[in-house]
Amino acid sequence: MKKSSIIGMIIIAIAIGAIISTYADSSTYGTFSEAKETSKELHVVGKLDTTKAMFYDPEKDANYFSFFVNDNNGTNCKVVFTGAKPQDFERSEQIVLTGQMLGNEFHASKILMKCPSKYTQDKIEVKEVKAQGKI
Amino acid sequence: MDIQFTGEHLLPGKLGQFFIVLSIGTSILSFISYLLATTAKDQLDLSWQKLGRLAYRLNLAAVVGIGACLFYIIYNHYFEYHYAWAHSSTTLPTHYIISCFWEGQEGSFWLWTFWQGLLGCIVIAKAKTWENSVMTVISASQVFLATMIIGVEIFGAKIGSSPFVLLREAMEAPIFSRPDYLSLIQDGNGLNPLLQNYWMVIHPPILFLGFASMIVPFAYAFAGLWQKRYALWITPALPWALFAVVTLGSGIIMGSFWAYEALNFGGFWAWDPVENASIIPWLTLIAGVHVMLAFRNTGHSYFTATFLVLISFVLVLYASFLTRSGILGETSVHAFTSMGMDTQLLIYLAFFLIIPIVLVIKNWKQLPITKKDEETYSREFWLFIGAIVLFVSCIQILATTSIPVFNKILGTDIAPPTDAIQHYNKWQIAFAFVIAAISGFSQFLKYKKTEPRRFYIRISVSLVVAILLTAIVVYVADIYGNAMYILLTFAAIFSILCNGNILGEALKGKWKLAGSAVAHIGFAMLLVGALIAAATNKVVSINNTGIGFGDEFAKNNNPRENIILYKNEPTKMDKYLVTYLGDSTFGVNTYYKVNYQVIGEDGKIKENFNLYPNAQQNAKMRQIIASPDTKHYLLHDIYTHVSSVPLKEEEHHEDHEGHSDDENYLKPVAHEVTIGDTVRFRTGYLVVKDINKSAKINDIALTDKDVAIGLVLAVYSDNKTYSAEPIFLIKGNAKVDFGKKVDEAGIKVRFTNVLPDKNKMELTLYEKPKEDKKDWIVLKAIEFPYINLFWGGTIIMVIGFIMSIFRRSKEIKSA
Numbered sequence: 001m002k003k004s005s006i007i008g009m010i011i012i013a014i015a016i017g018a019i020i021s022t023y024a025d026s027s028t029y030g031t032f033s034e035a036k037e038t039s040k041e042l043h044v045v046g047k048l049d050t051t052k053a054m055f056y057d058p059e060k061d062a063n064y065f066s067f068f069v070n071d072n073n074g075t076n077c078k079v080v081f082t083g084a085k086p087q088d089f090e091r092s093e094q095i096v097l098t099g100q101m102l103g104n105e106f107h108a109s110k111i112l113m114k115c116p117s118k119y120t121q122d123k124i125e126v127k128e129v130k131a132q133g134k135i
Numbered sequence: 136m137d138i139q140f141t142g143e144h145l146l147p148g149k150l151g152q153f154f155i156v157l158s159i160g161t162s163i164l165s166f167i168s169y170l171l172a173t174t175a176k177d178q179l180d181l182s183w184q185k186l187g188r189l190a191y192r193l194n195l196a197a198v199v200g201i202g203a204c205l206f207y208i209i210y211n212h213y214f215e216y217h218y219a220w221a222h223s224s225t226t227l228p229t230h231y232i233i234s235c236f237w238e239g240q241e242g243s244f245w246l247w248t249f250w251q252g253l254l255g256c257i258v259i260a261k262a263k264t265w266e267n268s269v270m271t272v273i274s275a276s277q278v279f280l281a282t283m284i285i286g287v288e289i290f291g292a293k294i295g296s297s298p299f300v301l302l303r304e305a306m307e308a309p310i311f312s313r314p315d316y317l318s319l320i321q322d323g324n325g326l327n328p329l330l331q332n333y334w335m336v337i338h339p340p341i342l343f344l345g346f347a348s349m350i351v352p353f354a355y356a357f358a359g360l361w362q363k364r365y366a367l368w369i370t371p372a373l374p375w376a377l378f379a380v381v382t383l384g385s386g387i388i389m390g391s392f393w394a395y396e397a398l399n400f401g402g403f404w405a406w407d408p409v410e411n412a413s414i415i416p417w418l419t420l421i422a423g424v425h426v427m428l429a430f431r432n433t434g435h436s437y438f439t440a441t442f443l444v445l446i447s448f449v450l451v452l453y454a455s456f457l458t459r460s461g462i463l464g465e466t467s468v469h470a471f472t473s474m475g476m477d478t479q480l481l482i483y484l485a486f487f488l489i490i491p492i493v494l495v496i497k498n499w500k501q502l503p504i505t506k507k508d509e510e511t512y513s514r515e516f517w518l519f520i521g522a523i524v525l526f527v528s529c530i531q532i533l534a535t536t537s538i539p540v541f542n543k544i545l546g547t548d549i550a551p552p553t554d555a556i557q558h559y560n561k562w563q564i565a566f567a568f569v570i571a572a573i574s575g576f577s578q579f580l581k582y583k584k585t586e587p588r589r590f591y592i593r594i595s596v597s598l599v600v601a602i603l604l605t606a607i608v609v610y611v612a613d614i615y616g617n618a619m620y621i622l623l624t625f626a627a628i629f630s631i632l633c634n635g636n637i638l639g640e641a642l643k644g645k646w647k648l649a650g651s652a653v654a655h656i657g658f659a660m661l662l663v664g665a666l667i668a669a670a671t672n673k674v675v676s677i678n679n680t681g682i683g684f685g686d687e688f689a690k691n692n693n694p695r696e697n698i699i700l701y702k703n704e705p706t707k708m709d710k711y712l713v714t715y716l717g718d719s720t721f722g723v724n725t726y727y728k729v730n731y732q733v734i735g736e737d738g739k740i741k742e743n744f745n746l747y748p749n750a751q752q753n754a755k756m757r758q759i760i761a762s763p764d765t766k767h768y769l770l771h772d773i774y775t776h777v778s779s780v781p782l783k784e785e786e787h788h789e790d791h792e793g794h795s796d797d798e799n800y801l802k803p804v805a806h807e808v809t810i811g812d813t814v815r816f817r818t819g820y821l822v823v824k825d826i827n828k829s830a831k832i833n834d835i836a837l838t839d840k841d842v843a844i845g846l847v848l849a850v851y852s853d854n855k856t857y858s859a860e861p862i863f864l865i866k867g868n869a870k871v872d873f874g875k876k877v878d879e880a881g882i883k884v885r886f887t888n889v890l891p892d893k894n895k896m897e898l899t900l901y902e903k904p905k906e907d908k909k910d911w912i913v914l915k916a917i918e919f920p921y922i923n924l925f926w927g928g929t930i931i932m933v934i935g936f937i938m939s940i941f942r943r944s945k946e947i948k949s950a
Binding site for chain 1: 466511516519520523524527530531534535548549553558562695696698699778913915
């Protein structure tokens with residue numbers, strides 16, 4: 001057998017190992033109710049609940065930010081993030097949270113937002129000056 | 136209904152669209168001509184070749200025409216065009232108008248087309264016998280790219296997206312029914328503030344030049360198979376492959392520097408899918424270059440070389456599919472959103488994937504694949520191993536990056552690893568160790584066969600010195616706690632020493648070898664620099680003063696990485712005493728002046744510098760976009776950005792007249808008080824101590840008939856006591872009062888009336904609204920040790936690649 005064939009096989013074995021490891025390390029998308037049942041970190045996709053108040057008061061604690069999210073099943077849950085409030089947060093359309101449930105709060109270690117960026121949204125800003133109507 | 140719109144400038148758009156059609160026409164003509172020229176029986180008939188050349192050069196002219204029209208539109212702020220409206224604004228400085236060009240997908244496709252057109256013209260001038268076949272491939276790719284910006288619908292399928300679409304065609308809104316709608320659109324959406332950075336002017340063109348130049352080695356490898364000149368394509372393709380490696384590499388490094396200097400994600404590499412997509416083809420082509428050399432010198436590794444060069448360009452197309460199709464939406468922060476061109480991108484990808492596969496299979500039997508085994512002690516063997524390890528490392532990156540693609544194909548719902556950086560590092564550090572080690576010892580191996588004893592003698596010195604140096608480095612850089620870190624550091628230092636040895640010989644006269652030695656030294660330095668900076672960077676703005684939010688919160692104690700700074704209140708942060716000194720606004724950016732001091736034990740100031748992290752405030756959107764500022768030292772950097780600042784409301788500073796000071800306070804509250812009474816306010820309370828019946832007022836002379844009464848107050852706030860004495864004055868018939876401010880407590884007090892019938896005094900209290908009490912910023916600061924090793928390594932590596940390009944270009948001429 002050629003030496004390079006043996007090496008080829010070793011390499012293929014490592015490549016397969018790498019791919020398997022991808023799936024071993026990979027996480028799952030879930031909901032808040034699923035998060036309650038597991039102690040693993042998972043991804044929860046949802047929307048910001050704008051009817052409930054967000055809390056970020058840097059004068060009290062610059063590393064505490066809490067808000068409410070409705071997951072894709074409609075379950076509402078309080079989310080706590082150890083860090084500063086991300087920029088543009090209110091405008092996010094969809095939020096992907098990474099973290100786990102602690103008690104009744106979901107503690108997020110990472111927040112990924114999908115924003116209808118100002119720079120891509122197709123909404124025209126019209127400036128119009130109306131003539132004064134006579135009364 | 137046909138509305139006659141006023142104020143539109145339709146000519147540049149029509150001209151631009153004409154150029155787009157011309158560019159498609161000429162690229163198709165060029166493709167067909169070159170195809171016929173390649174397959175013609177009579178190779179002496181040059182008419183097809185001449186036509187192909189003409190068409191390709193015309194194509195470049197048309198592409199330049201498209202760019203000129205688009206630039207004209209953006210430069211003149213013709214917001215009737217969607218592209219200008221969406222990506223620029225009148226307030227944008229001129230040099231960033233160039234950046235607007237590539238903010239959108241259409242502009243970045245144009246850039247790619249332009250480079251490919253230019254590179255093709257260079258190939259025409261240089262390729263000699265390879266011209267026809269190589270140009271067939273390049274012009275085929277040019278056809279695909281040209282269709283990306285045509286913007287037509289055929290049978291309901293959208294083909295391309297034109298940058299010359301009018302705003303009123305791109306969207307629907309009631310205003311477009313008005314002939315004078317344009318006068319209502321005052322300004323465009325503007326350029327994403329993150330792209331308003333000088334690196335963003337230069338990074339995309341270099342990156343796209345890198346992507347575009349990948350087609351040339353691909354075309355040579357393809358032409359080699361097609362024309363059955365199996366072994367001959369390597370020599371002319373080698374300088375092109377090196378050129379692609381150096382430009383794409385520089386582009387990636389600039390992007391990394393932009394991320395470090397202008398983005399606030401706190402680092403130079405984040406394993407984001409978009410970053411991965413650009414580095415994968417770069418790594419595969421580097422691997423390809425190495426086995427190309429092995430094949431040229433020994434005849435081994437033919438298939439590996441061909442495969443790696445072909446797959447590199449396919450991976451470029453895959454990368455553009457990933458970033459442009461919107462498939463990364465849930466995993467990446469900066470992918471484009473979909474423009475409905477997924478199918479078109481996939482056809483492009485499939486075309487350049489399937490045809491080479493077919494060619495390889497058809498020619499398999501005749502390919503010059505050696506049956507011989509390589510010697511273990513030979514350079515070609517280890518070049519091959521190194522290339523394969525690089526390729527496997529790419530497979531690992533590719534597998535994780537492609538999770539959203541697998542989800543789409545298989546219908547699964549797998550999320551990427553929760554800690555992506557750790558996931559990638561775990562694998563990539565091991566791969567980097569192997570590659571660095573091979574790039575070290577293989578320098579002492581010759582092609583064909585090396586005598587083992589001599590080899591071991593030569594590497595042993597480097598090995599011993601490397602072990603000693605590694606011990607020092609891991610101790611100084613404080614990374615000895617992790618075995619993998621130690622191994623990688625060792626391998627990189629070993630590689631630097633081995634290649635330094637070669638460089639030493641090169642300086643004695645063997646100049647040819649200098650390029651690769653320099654590139655390898657740069658690469659090894661980059662690895663050590665990246666490893667140390669990534670492993671030991673520490674957040675210095677750790678905040679331990681936070682008030683508890685319950686036990687649950689404290690238990691899950693992530694490091695509290697942000698710290699609040701009040702204006703002019705020095706705060707201890709790691710070894711620094713930091714003070715927020717105030718802000719100033721230039722254009723759209725607000726710069727926050729933060730002073731850093733290090734005070735030695737003797738009380739003397741050892742270091743003293745100011746940083747100006749900035750943020751773009753957008754009061755209307757209620758958001759900030761922060762950019763860091765970094766203090767660069769030789770051995771470390773202090774990187775600082777604001778995470779949160781008080782949002783400024785829309786301010787009107789122009790006119791101060793008619794505004795009284797009272798506007799800075801909440802609605803005043805009047806209290807009726809006597810001596811001994813207490814009045815509470817938000818941040819404290821005050822006590823009426825006494826009445827001063829003979830109060831004096833500066834600058835006002837009092838007569839006997841005037842009455843001036845002072846109200847002696849003690850104000851308690853934040854455990855401090857202040858005194859204040861507002862005065863009430865009756866002068867003649869007029870009642871006047873003189874209020875007093877207690878800024879520290881955020882209040883103002885006025886003695887507004889005397890109520891003799893109630894035997895009380897009226898005290899009016901003004902409180903500042905909460906936010907205005909103190910100016911603050913929330914700051915995050917990271918110390919990056921030895922990051923200059925990383926940047927220095929990247930520069931040295933690029934220099935090494937450029938030296939190699941010159942060497943390999945000379946070889947074509949001498950061949």
